[in-house]
Structure formats: structure tokens, C-alpha cells
Amino acid sequence: MSMNRFLLRLKSLLRLQVLKSRKSFTYFIKFVGSFLIICLIVMISAYKFIQRNNHPLAITQNYIYIEPISSFFRREHNLNGEKIDWHDYEYLQREKEQFGKPGENGQPVYAEPGEEELDKQLFDVNGYNGLISDKIALNRSVADYRHQQCKKIKYLKELPSVSIVIPFYNDHLSTLLRTVYSVINRSPKELLKEVILVNDHSTKDFLYGELEEYIEKHLKHIVKLYVLPRRSGLIWARLAGARAASGDVLLFLDSHTEASTNFLPPLIEPIAKDYRTCVCPFVDVIDFKTFAYHPQGDGSRGIFDWNGMHYHHMPLRPGDQEHPWSLYENPVMVGGLFAISAKFFWELGGYDPGLDIWGGEQYELSFKIWLCGGKMYDAPCSRIGHVFRGGMPFPNDRKGIDFITINYKRVAEVWLDEYKEYLYKRDPDRYARVSAGDLSYQFYIKKRQQCKPFKYFLDVVAPDMKERYPLEEPPEFASGAIQSMADEKFCIDKLNRPKEQPLGIYYCGENKKRPQNNQHFILRYYRDIADADMESCFDSFGVGEKRELKTFSCHHGQGNQYFRYDLNTKQIFHGPVRNKHCVEVNIGTQSVYVTTCNDKKLEQKWKWGFVNETNIRNWATYGSPIMDAQEVKDLS
Numbered sequence: 001m002s003m004n005r006f007l008l009r010l011k012s013l014l015r016l017q018v019l020k021s022r023k024s025f026t027y028f029i030k031f032v033g034s035f036l037i038i039c040l041i042v043m044i045s046a047y048k049f050i051q052r053n054n055h056p057l058a059i060t061q062n063y064i065y066i067e068p069i070s071s072f073f074r075r076e077h078n079l080n081g082e083k084i085d086w087h088d089y090e091y092l093q094r095e096k097e098q099f100g101k102p103g104e105n106g107q108p109v110y111a112e113p114g115e116e117e118l119d120k121q122l123f124d125v126n127g128y129n130g131l132i133s134d135k136i137a138l139n140r141s142v143a144d145y146r147h148q149q150c151k152k153i154k155y156l157k158e159l160p161s162v163s164i165v166i167p168f169y170n171d172h173l174s175t176l177l178r179t180v181y182s183v184i185n186r187s188p189k190e191l192l193k194e195v196i197l198v199n200d201h202s203t204k205d206f207l208y209g210e211l212e213e214y215i216e217k218h219l220k221h222i223v224k225l226y227v228l229p230r231r232s233g234l235i236w237a238r239l240a241g242a243r244a245a246s247g248d249v250l251l252f253l254d255s256h257t258e259a260s261t262n263f264l265p266p267l268i269e270p271i272a273k274d275y276r277t278c279v280c281p282f283v284d285v286i287d288f289k290t291f292a293y294h295p296q297g298d299g300s301r302g303i304f305d306w307n308g309m310h311y312h313h314m315p316l317r318p319g320d321q322e323h324p325w326s327l328y329e330n331p332v333m334v335g336g337l338f339a340i341s342a343k344f345f346w347e348l349g350g351y352d353p354g355l356d357i358w359g360g361e362q363y364e365l366s367f368k369i370w371l372c373g374g375k376m377y378d379a380p381c382s383r384i385g386h387v388f389r390g391g392m393p394f395p396n397d398r399k400g401i402d403f404i405t406i407n408y409k410r411v412a413e414v415w416l417d418e419y420k421e422y423l424y425k426r427d428p429d430r431y432a433r434v435s436a437g438d439l440s441y442q443f444y445i446k447k448r449q450q451c452k453p454f455k456y457f458l459d460v461v462a463p464d465m466k467e468r469y470p471l472e473e474p475p476e477f478a479s480g481a482i483q484s485m486a487d488e489k490f491c492i493d494k495l496n497r498p499k500e501q502p503l504g505i506y507y508c509g510e511n512k513k514r515p516q517n518n519q520h521f522i523l524r525y526y527r528d529i530a531d532a533d534m535e536s537c538f539d540s541f542g543v544g545e546k547r548e549l550k551t552f553s554c555h556h557g558q559g560n561q562y563f564r565y566d567l568n569t570k571q572i573f574h575g576p577v578r579n580k581h582c583v584e585v586n587i588g589t590q591s592v593y594v595t596t597c598n599d600k601k602l603e604q605k606w607k608w609g610f611v612n613e614t615n616i617r618n619w620a621t622y623g624s625p626i627m628d629a630q631e632v633k634d635l636s
Ligand SMILES: *[C@@H]1O[C@H](CO)[C@@H](O)[C@H](O)[C@H]1NC(C)=O
Pocket: 091, 094, 095, 098, 137, 139
């Protein structure tokens, strides 16, 4: 029926009815009423739509990258495969001459007597020690913690140019400038195109006038400073910097870092060979109190769990451990420091601009890289120190908006395929409460780049993930309250203390199977004892007769988080049987600690609210594989 005819009919119908009877008058009112309600609904939706698109971060346009004619990746390079030694020995020599001054060679620096006030004040506003930062030269040297082999490796002669993108928000000036100097001084001149600083609308005055003047005077030739018109968060600041960049490779860094010797060639050579590559440096630790530079570990691979998408480290694969100076594949980047070709970054659509502030962006980009034709590596010969803050001085300014969950949901909806349900199932309310928003552009990218399904990530990229972080939480060994048999009034309790603090005891609650959070623990499939949120785990280390029992982030790696419950003696063993370490209570001092096992002591006997006896009896065969080979033998 055409619209005209429909209207005509409607008219005659109405006229007839209005004329004919009172009854039809009610029909008429009902009709008009429904019409008005529909209008109202349409208007409200339109208003909401307009309002959403007026949000400061509304995504109105997606960026199109046009590869410049000068792009490194338009031509073949290194045809004869020539490699050179990229070290700047002259610079290294000059650095040596500064040794002995405060903080040189990555040494710690301390405040002087009388500076306590300023010391505290500059810590509180930064989350790291600004006063100490001011005492250290902007071009200080840091110790070289690279594997000996790294010092001998030569890299391809023809490498792409690099734009280093550094977003910052309210950093201390000397710390920010040290980041800038460290990358300029330690990069080969011919490779470093520019350093792009993006001020995410900081509130400290010196990050405007004073910083601009400093750059104008000393760094004009290489540093470009951009200021965002409003606070936009890390993800948007990185995107803004990436858009402004003109180098072949984008190297994203945090604003309180220090690059170490020859960090650049190992990061970009793999990209020179294949532009669909992302490379992350090793992240060392700059102490937030003393600015001492410490090496961190021998490398690990990044991954996430299904219980809130927390980031975790997995060990290297056996083959990778044989040559610890070589690149190895990494499933998920840490997130703050990585190099990627601009060409590949924009083929992937950059970051999803719908991600707000921070959180989830490292997953989004890592999944895209792996699923859409790329590879990601860690480069052990490239080391960059990072100040891990000792406190978080700034609140996020999206009050009342759970932006992290929104971000995770966006990533899950687009990239996890059917596996997203495993994430949602663990905390249905959390994900049901938020809307992921418009994802059409993300799905468009996924289709355009012919990205593989997430199954590929699980089967090929991180095949050991399912074992360590199973899709569904497997049945536990025991759970609920852990009640002392020395005095059954008392249960192990977190005492509202945050992570990394000792556990204690407190009066047990009524319900032992499902106690309140402070007393709710789970002896999990992974052979650790987690709290109810599965975030922190019992942990004990150090030496001595009585070792503190604390909680730390669960690492799923057994070691010092390995605990076992003995059904017969009712003891909780810490570490392998041969260590003979058990959890003990002192009712008098209300403390719990780890000490030498003695099955006669009631203080070492515990009752769990719930015990799965089958699983405990099958300790050697049920649960994640026991990593300690001797323990496997001792248990059988
Ligand atoms: C560091 O800066 C100082 C002062 O500007 C300068 O004298 C020194 O040579 C620089 N050190 C190196 C290794 O370039």
C-alpha cells in the first residue's frame, strides 16, 4: 500500500469514526496518544545520539594514513645484507668521564638532611621522587645491563627513520627532560627523525611556558611539542602523537623512562626486514625513590587471564631460553613501550579511538598485530628503564564511568569472538552494566585486513595459555574460611590490609563455606591460595625461622606461591615437601607465618570451609602441572 493511499484511508476512517460515535472518539484519542509517545521516544533517542556525538571524545572521523613517497618500506633495502656496529663509542667514552657525579652509571641518589619537607612534597605530586630527579644530570649515564653477546651484535646498515612519541601528564620537568635527552643522545643521529611530546593537558604551569622555552632554546631541531585541548588520556595522546609523526617507525615511550646504550637498532631492525612487525624493549626499573637503575629479569611473555583480563607474565618457551640475546615472540605487550612501523600501525587502524583514558589498549593492539598478519617480539638487547610510580597522584577525570570495563568490552566484542563469553561469565554484572558503543569501524578493519579468528591466538600464538589460564575456572582443592584448630574462634584474615602486607587472624564469621571477603580464600587448581577476587595470593619468601605470610599478585607460576593441604595432618605446606615449611599461627600475638613443619603442633592444623577431598587425594595428578621436578618425584 502506498503512503498516500494509507493516509487517505486513515483520514476517511478517522472522519467517519469521529462523526459516527463517541466510541470512535476514544479510538481517536488513543491514536493521537500513541503517536505522541512514539514522537517522544524518537526525540529522546535523537537527543541521546546527538549528546553522545558531542562528547569531547566523540569519534567523528577515522584517520587515513598516506604513506609518504620517501617511505623506507616503498623500496627494497639491505640487498647485500651489510651489517654494521651501531655503537657510538665516542659518546660512551664521554659518558665515562662523568662517572662519580650524582646518579651517574645508574647509581642511587638520596636526599640531604633538611630536605625532608620538599622531598615529601615532590613525591606526593609525582608518585616518584622529583627532588632526587633534580639532583641528577639530564644526560646521566646508566649501567649497561645487556647480555654480553648484545655488545657484539651488528645490525643492518640501512634502517628506517624513527619518530619517538612520548605523551605526558603532569610529570616532573627534569624527569621528562631526562627521558628526552636519553633517547636523543643514545640514538644514531641519522635514524632519529623527531621526538614528539604530547602534553595531555597537564595542570602544572611549568609544562607549558617553561618547557616550551627550554625546547625552543635547546632542542628545537629535534623535539616537537603538542598540547591537547583537554585531558584525553593516554590512548588518545598516543594517537595524536602518532598522527603528527612523519618517521617510518613509531616508537612509543612513557614520559619517565631512560633508554640505555644502543637501544634503537635492535628495536627497528626486525621492522626493517618486515614492516608488519612490532618490537618491545626490555623494561628495566628506575627506583621511584632514588632513581637507581636496576635490571629486570631475563624476559618473559605477556598474557592475560579470563578473570578480569589481568596482565600476567609467562616464562619464555624452552627454545628461546637457549640464546637469551635473541628476539623472541611475545603474545601480549606490556603496553607503554614499543616500536611499530607507521604503515602497519595505521593499517590496523591505530588504536581503537573508542578506548578511553587507559586500559585494554595493549590487548587490542597485540591481538590485532597477531591476528591481522603481523608478529610481535621482545628484543633483549634493547633495554629501557622505567620509573614505576610508588603511588598514583592523579585521579582519573571520568568520574562515575567505568571506562576500563567499557574498554575491555570493546576489545572482547571485536577480537575474542565466541571466547568473549568466558570473560563475561566470570563477572556477568560487570560487563552487562556497560555498553561497548559503536564498533562498526573496528569490525570494518577486522574484515578489511582479513584478520584471523581468536582461536588462532589460543592455538598458535600462545598455546600454553589455556593450561595456565584455563577458559573456565576449574574446580578448586579447597575454599572458604581457613580456621585454626589451635583456637577455633580464629580464622586467617586479610584484616583489610592491602596487597604486600602480612596476613593475620580474626574472629571467624558464621558461614565458613562462603565467608566475607577478608576470610574467603581458595586453594586453587594452580596450587596457590588466592583471595576471593582471585587477585592476590598467599606468598612467603626470605629466610629465617618465622617467615611472614603475605599476599602478592597471583603469578600462576607456583614457586613461592605454591601451597598444599594435607588431609591427614591438616597442615598447609608452603613450597615443596622437602622444604618442610608449614603455615603456623600464634594465637597470643594474632599472627600467622611460615615455619618448620611439626605435625604434633595444633598451631599448624587448619580446617577449610570446603574441601574437595577427591582433588586433594589426587594432588599429584589433578591441577596444573607441578613445575618442580623433584616435587613430582617426592609426591609419587
Ligand atoms: C652532558 O651535559 C653536560 C652539560 O651540558 C656536558 O658538559 C657533557 O659533555 C654531557 N655529557 C655527554 C656524555 O655528552
